[in-house]
Amino acid sequence: MQRLHLIITGTVQGVGFRPFIFRLAGRLSLTGWVRNQPAGVEIEIEGRATAVADFIAAIHREKPVLAQISNVRTRAIPLQRTPGFTIRPSLMSVVSPAAPPAPDIAICRHCRQDIADGANRRYRHAFANCTNCGPRYTITKTLPYDRTATTMAEFPMCRDCQTEYRNPLNRRFHAQPTACPACGPQYRLLDHNGQALGAGSDVFLQTRRLIKNGSLIALKGLGGYQLVCDAYRNDSVELLRRRKRRKDKPLAVMAGSVQALERLCLLSAAEAALLSGPASPIVLLAKRPDCPLAAAVAPESPQLGVMLPYTPAHCLLLQPADIFVMTSGNDSSNPIIYQDDAALRDLRRIADYFLVHNRPIYRPADDSVARMVAGQPYVLRRSRGFTPEAQYFPQPLPPMLACGGESKNTFCLSSGNNAYLSSHIGDLKNLSTYQYYTASIEDLKRLLTIEPQLIAHDLHPEYFSTKYAREQNLPQIAVQHHHAHIAAVMAEHSLNQPVIGAAFDGLGLGDDATLWGGEFLVASADSYRRAAHCAYLPLPGGDKAVSEPWRMGLVILNRLFGPDLSKVKLPAIAALPDDWPLIVQMIAGGLNCPLTSSAGRLFDAAAALLGLRTVNHYEGQSAMSLEWLAGQTAGRVLPYTIQDSPVSVLDFLPAYRQMVQMIARDEALPFIAASFHDTIAAASVKMITRISQDTGLTSVVLSGGVFQNIRLLTTMSDLLKQNKLTVYTASRIPPNDAGLALGQTLIASASYGRL
Ligand SMILES: [Zn+2]
Ligand SMILES: [Zn+2]
Structure with missing residues (x-):
């Protein structure tokens, strides 16, 4: 007989890890308990030594789809001989950022079936989710991740939902945001002035009719508001462009089904997998020459940014043949709007109707954008579905903030072996984007409990991110722009030997005060030489x-x-x-x-x-x-x-x-x-x-x-x-300026020892 204490770190909260451990312990006839704690998941397990060994092997082999294990620490402790295995309440004192919430995950196949099944109690329910899917990062206020720490706290579970939540054999066992029509949030359709036109599951058919008749809709989605119109109607698309002041930059569309998509674009199996995977980003695909969409959707472009329904609400709104334009709810250069009062105020100018719900979005996340290149995903804008996924660093990092670049800004907070690249922020020259930037830094510092001891910024003194860094009373490291571009890829692939880096971009300040952008560097984490x-x-x-x-x-x-x-x-x-x-x-x-x-x-x-x-x-x-x-x-x-x-x-x-x-x-x-x-x-x-x-x-x-x-x-x-x-x-980190902050993190941490 043996009793072990385990601490498992990584993405292990909010992904069905405790139910998995519970079922595994039952299968191997082991006793003990499991709970979430700030560092990750904590387990005590007792039983025959062979069964305990099987248990640890099975954790790695059978872990839930969305779980990522960074580390398992074990130590032997005295036997307790208590019966049964339990899931204990989470330990609340927050001391470590080791267990961030999972990214928001697209609706899974089973939840999709539930809302389409007339006999299911979640038939046409716009908030169905389970341990394999649903909102995470955008609803989490604090850690550890529990229902009370999310914006679902204000929706007490009904009896049926509680029964599922407590049943270890149910897919919704400890699914924190679980809900049903009886106890969950609700969608409402509002007119231009905010007057309610309908509520409940009927509003989706009503809204779809409005869209087909040419109206523009502001839809409250997962990570913010989206502006929606019929992509087959050139009048609607042009109206959207005029009101949104977006001249000819291509708009993304959402298709009701893969079949509908195939009439617009050429689609490989790998692209289909990326489109319908857990992150479900916008994927850039080659347009068919006879693509029947309105010309104004993506004028001149041989590509189309497409996505598939990734929330239950999208599934209810789009019928299989529908193609709707779906673009960020904002005025062209401002951050995505995610708060209801701001939406009703600022999107009135653009939208004819509002399709809203009463589950608050705690923090916004734009749709991510990716494409497949040589069989690998190539992420161009990294937000929903990816953040706050950590980039693992083999060498421990000091608690630090990397401020990123100026346009396409993201920042990066790091501590221990993890670097957390923020969601897409945008162009800091825009005042409201800059305010969103500083607020996001504070939010992520608090959520991850990282208090930076060091700050990294671009060499350019006029970047607003540099000015922000200079205002902080912390040791600072200035990082050359193109060195950071190369280092971002080195960090993503954990390269620790010098490389030849070709950094090609628009403009970045060089160390000789000229503007660089066609650079051949011999680079390592802590230094570089401009070879050509x-x-x-x-x-x-x-x-x-x-x-x-x-x-x-x-x-x-x-x-x-x-x-x-x-x-x-x-x-x-x-x-x-x-x-x-x-x-x-x-x-x-x-x-x-x-x-x-x-x-x-x-x-x-x-x-x-x-x-x-x-x-x-x-x-x-x-x-x-x-x-x-x-x-x-x-x-x-x-x-x-x-x-x-x-x-x-x-x-x-x-x-x-x-x-x-x-x-x-x-x-x-x-x-x-x-x-x-x-x-x-x-x-x-x-x-x-x-x-x-x-x-x-x-x-x-x-x-x-x-x-x-x-x-x-x-x-x-x-x-x-x-x-x-x-x-x-780059693959999961953008190759453009949205990846700079990760490169700054690698370079500054490598230089830190010399300060
Ligand atoms: Zn699900
Ligand atoms: Zn319920």
Whole structure:
């Protein structure tokens, strides 16, 4: 006989772990108890030594689908010979952040069946959930995770729900947010002025009719409000765009079924699995050429962001053939709205009706966005379904806060072996987003009980995240932007040896006070060396050149032909704004023309030369147009030069010269766009293989926002692999600035010892 005390850490609360332990103990005839405590799950188990050993093996082998075990600590304790096995109340004193709540999980197959079954007591119940699915992070006020610590505390369970909750053999055993029509929250349909038009399960049919008739609906969902309209009605979609002030950035849609989706998009088995998995993000798919949706949903784009119903309410609202636009409930640049009073106040301008419920959302979470690349998920926006999943660090981290970047901001709190990257915050230049940022930092500090002893921030002094860091009275570490991009991928893959990192993005401040963005670094966790970069170009008007890509096109034309462009035969010149000669003077005088080695701006320049865009309505639009134009067209590598000095410089001016000639000869634009992509890829790979020969390093990291360009990413990955190099990219952490905070965490923790 033997009695053991166990502490299990990881994602073990709110995922059906205690019921699992209870059933396992019963099966092996073991006695003792289990309870949640702040560090994780605590167990005492007693019985024959072989059964106890089987018990521990089975914990790892049979754990619930959503559980992730970081560690199991065991020690022998004296026998107690008490009968039975019990689930004890949670231990409340919070001392450790080891057990955060699970992410919010999409409705499971069984709950879906329950709400569709006329004989089930949860038939058409919009809040059905169980230990395998339902809200978690967005309803949790404090830890440990228990019903009383969630926004479900105000809904006392009815007798039937209590019986299920207490029955270890039931799927809803200790499912904290469990509810039914008798005791759970309710949906209500409100008109424009907040007057109730109906309540209960009938409102979904009523709302669907309104949508089909062209109305715009504000739907209170899982992590915030969503704006909904019929994706087949161009009038509704255009009305939504006008009211939301969103010009042509693609909108995501939700499909009532996979079959309905297949009429819109090409769908692989892996993409279908990502779409319907526990996180159920928006997945970017290739549009069918004959996609029947309203043109205004995703104008120009060969892709469509799609999702499947992930809450019971979505399942009740959409019939199998329906396709609804479903986009964040906000004014274009503000954070997602999740509080009812704010929704009724601020979304009135946009929505005709409100479909609301009375379960408070404690903290918001936007829909996440991902795509499949080379068989792996590639997360571009990480929120619902992913946060607050921890990134495990083999080396213990000091309690610290990494403040992230500026646009697409996220921050990261860490302690022990875990780093918690926040949900998508947004662009901190927007005041309400900045307020959301500071409030989110306080919220997560409190929830995870992490009091930072150290703060990491970007090198850029003007980022609002840097200014926030400077206001905190803590030791600070400034981290170079592109080093952080590379380190984010190193952290995700637990790489602890130096790597060659290609960090391609828009702009980030370099350690020489210029704006970097086409960088080849030899990087480790605590240091980096800039081995090479793209040639410097002036950025006329600074940030203005980012939103007006024609300026970068003009920079290239100016380099190639000088100030007089009258002899150059190029349609793009006719499209330049009238004041372009002023910009040429600015370039000549170096006036408000900071230098940049940005790879993102190279794509802008190419798009401008091809006459694709003069102005961007949303970030990265012209670069995306170029990628879409290239499509799968085979290209040819154009000339470029590499200047070797202590730091090598890649210059693409010869490629642009050739592109101008190709345009003048009326060569096909998709071929020119494809050739530009292939040139950037081939030149970058050549640079990386040289660095590899010089250093002996064979691990390559590709990171930064430019690698959202999948053609570039896959071409470079394939070429690098042909050169016997090992390629690492982001997967569950975004490759763009939303991943910076994780990289800052790795770098600052590695430097911490030296402070
Ligand atoms: Zn379920
Ligand atoms: Zn009930």
